Amino acid sequence: MNNSYEHKPKLVPYPSNAFVPERDIGKRPVLEVNHLGIDFGGLTAVDDFSIIVGRTEIAGLIGPNGAGKTTVFNLLTNVYHPTRGSILVDGMSTAGKSTHQVNHMGIARTFQNIRLFSNLSVLDNVKVGLHNSMKENFFAAVTHSFGYGKAEKKADAQALEFLDFFHMADLANAPAGSLPYGAQRRLEIARALATSPKIILLDEPAAGMNPSETAELMENIRRIRDNFGIAVMLIEHDMKLVMNICEGICVLDHGKVIAKGTPDEIKSNPKVVEAYLGKAKEA
Ligand SMILES: Nc1ncnc2c1ncn2[C@@H]1O[C@H](COP(=O)(O)OP(=O)(O)OP(=O)(O)O)[C@@H](O)[C@H]1O
Ligand SMILES: [Mg+2]
Numbered sequence: 001m002n003n004s005y006e007h008k009p010k011l012v013p014y015p016s017n018a019f020v021p022e023r024d025i026g027k028r029p030v031l032e033v034n035h036l037g038i039d040f041g042g043l044t045a046v047d048d049f050s051i052i053v054g055r056t057e058i059a060g061l062i063g064p065n066g067a068g069k070t071t072v073f074n075l076l077t078n079v080y081h082p083t084r085g086s087i088l089v090d091g092m093s094t095a096g097k098s099t100h101q102v103n104h105m106g107i108a109r110t111f112q113n114i115r116l117f118s119n120l121s122v123l124d125n126v127k128v129g130l131h132n133s134m135k136e137n138f139f140a141a142v143t144h145s146f147g148y149g150k151a152e153k154k155a156d157a158q159a160l161e162f163l164d165f166f167h168m169a170d171l172a173n174a175p176a177g178s179l180p181y182g183a184q185r186r187l188e189i190a191r192a193l194a195t196s197p198k199i200i201l202l203d204e205p206a207a208g209m210n211p212s213e214t215a216e217l218m219e220n221i222r223r224i225r226d227n228f229g230i231a232v233m234l235i236e237h238d239m240k241l242v243m244n245i246c247e248g249i250c251v252l253d254h255g256k257v258i259a260k261g262t263p264d265e266i267k268s269n270p271k272v273v274e275a276y277l278g279k280a281k282e283a
Contacts, residue, residue, distance in 0.1 A: 019260070021247050024054030028091050030106070030199045030231045036075055036085030037255075045071045046255045049085070053199060053248070058225055059233040060246030062266075064275055068255040069235040070112055073201050077109055078102045090198055103132055106198030110188045110205065112235075118177025122168065122187055125176045126159035129194030162190045165227070166220065182213040186220070193224065199231040200224065206238045214238060218245055243267065251275065 020029060031053040038046050046068040053059045061069050074080040076087060078099050087094045089105045097105065108129075116125055163169040166186040171179060176187060185205060192200050202221070206214045218241055225232055236242050242249065243263040251259040251266060253275040259266055266272055 019248050019262075020052060020054030021057050024056055027055050029053055030055045030057075030090055031076070031233070032088040032091075033076070034086045036072070036082050036087065038071060038075055038080055038083045044255055046075065046252075047084075049075075049252070049255075049257060051250055051257075051260075053231050053233060055198075055231055056225055056229060057231050057247050058221060058245050059231065060242045060249040061233060061235045061252065062237070062239075062242055062249060063252035063258075064278075067252040067275075069252055070203055071255075072252070073109055073203055073235065076102075076201060077107055100132065103195050103197070107201065108192035108195045108197035108199075109201040110185070110192055110203060112203040112207070114181075114184050114188055116176040116184060116188060116191070119175055121173050122163065122176050122179065123156065123159050123172040125187055125191050126162050126194050127155050129162075129191035130155055130158055132195045159194065162194050163187075165193075165223075166190055181208055182210075185209070185217075189220070189224070193228065197230060199233060202232065202234040202236075204235055204237065206236055206241050214241055217241070221245055 029052045031051065033049060033051045036046060036049040037044065049068075049072060051059070061072060063069055071080065075082050076094075078094055078097055078101075089102070089107055092105055094102050094105060094107075117128065120128075160169050160172060163172055166189070168183060168186060168190075171183065176184065179187060185208075189200070189202065189205070205221075206217055209217060221232055221234070222245060224230065234242070234246070243266075246263060249259075249261060249263060249266045250257055251269075251272050253271075258271045258275060259269045261269070
């Protein structure tokens with residue numbers, strides 16, 4: 001697939017105060033979340049979180065530190081099971097599913113703190129992602145107990161394609177842990193993409209990156225959407241990145257949604273400005 005999308009699409013209203021890009025109207029949203037919430041003991045970390053993400057939307061989830069953003073990703077992937085609310089991935093409920101099953105249903109993610117198999121090669125890390133998307137048991141092949149069979153050659157070729165997408169095929173045999181930080185972040189995205197998701201969740205993908213790496217990341221996020229025809233939802237503190245590439249943005253503060261809208265709407269929303277300035281004063 002090599003669709004190209006306009007960078008500033010029109011957002012059109014959807015029921016329940018949600019928006020999707022105009023091009024995604026008439027198609028089932030990739031993600032429909034209603035009144036999601038979780039309590040940890042007495043603490044309500046996320047409450048009444050609802051969002052609709054269009055099939056090819058780049059969506060942003062922002063908010064001050066501790067607002068509940070990562071908790072939302074943990075709820076969407078069933079790392080935490082919700083106390084309240086529902087999640088539909090391409091129309092199917094994730095209730096009661098394992099994280100692995102949710103991945104199969106179409107949600108892949110990366111983590112705020114990189115999680116790679118640092119002793120495995122770059123290629124094998126991507127093959128772990130491929131394995132998750134396959135029906136036959138591939139894990140044995142990844143760990144070499146099958147020898148170098150035909151199936152493994154095919155997996156090697158597929159994994160290399162994902163690496164090539166990020167211009168890192170030449171690093172295939174290096175241990176993942178030996179890569180510079182920015183390359184490790186790209187590898188984590190490659191591994192997530194190898195699971196053939198319908199939506200990929202990126203938790204602070206630009207954290208620790210220099211401006212040129214961030215610019216490259218921005219381009220890569222657009223390429224992911226355009227080439228794979230999937231949706232992207234990102235948590236990010238880099239406002240330049242968020243405002244440049246996100247179509248719909250949702251703002252969390254103290255576990256609640258305080259605003260939703262286009263980048264321009266969010267930038268000028270007094271509640272959002274207050275949430276960020278308030279935190280700056282507390283700090
Ligand atoms: N497993 C848990 N047990 C108890 N409290 C938790 C748990 N996970 C998250 N929390 C709490 O939920 C709140 C939201 O945390 P979360 O990590 O989702 O914030 P965040 O928006 O991702 O922040 P940051 O921008 O710093 O990454 C915090 O008060 C945190 O301490
Ligand atoms: Mg977080």
